């Protein structure tokens with residue numbers, strides 16, 4: 001197996017959410033805390049960056065050069081060619097206390113995004129709600145806004161679907177637990193949530209991806225490795241990484257046989273970051289198995305809205 005390579009010395013504060021664009025053969029990813037959308041081209045090594053006005057948790061590809069961005073302030077359609085931002089929906093939570101975190105599209109192209117607690121005013125008590133948890137995972141239902149897609153979790157992460165689309169994986173990093181639920185592909189609803197895997201002390205289950213064999217690969221935040229679980233939740237292997245704070249893998253490259261992995265430097269004290277240059281890099285390695293085709297947001301929310309308006313005008 002090819003060794004882990006640093007493909008972009010990004011010094012990201014909170015690299016996250018890599019998604020491979022099959023159409024562009026490029027990797028989109030974000031920096032949540034130095035808010036920016038990035039696009040990396042493995043053929044040239046070039047990394048493009050678009051600064052964002054607020055923390056960006058995750059995004060969905062819509063079409064070539066166009067993405068939907070989950071910013072703390074809401075969901076926006078962003079055209080990377082013109083820099084045009086089109087407002088789609090407000091955030092479904094109190095943005096003074098929460099911000100979007102991990103998200104992604106199901107195998108039918110519905111977009112989901114979770115949250116993590118980040119009070120703007122640290123003096124305000126961290127009121128997580130009556131049950132002591134955070135917010136649910138949110139499903140973007142177009143003109144109908146957001147629907148709840150899970151019980152509340154504190155640090156939403158690890159969203160992925162099985163190859164047949166009928167199992168949804170979702171984790172709570174704070175609870176060190178990955179859940180799996182039965183997923184209805186027709187309605188976008190998840191039921192019968194149960195524990196899929198728990199991780200050890202000293203690590204948090206972070207972003208994840210499922211491969212074509214149905215194995216769940218997640219970044220072990222704080223432990224410098226990826227964990228690969230079989231479809232029954234048994235740990236099958238650990239893959240050592242050169243950074244301690246790895247955040248999420250994504251399949252990409254020719255035949256979806258490369259694993260790209262983001263990482264974060266924010267947990268490292270500022271004074272130590274120069275001596276820890278791997279934290280915040282983007283990595284690539286040969287994947288243990290090929291990945292699944294990444295899904296794009298369908299339909300394009302702006303086109304769907306136009307259709308909705310013209311239907312209403314006709315009626």
Ligand SMILES: O=C1O[C@H](CS(=O)(=O)O)[C@@H](O)[C@H](O)[C@H]1O
Pocket residue numbers: 014016032101102155157173204205206207221247
């Ligand atoms: O900001 C983030 O941090 C969490 C880990 S922690 O809450 O700081 O322990 C990480 O899991 C998450 O994905 C990341 O975006």
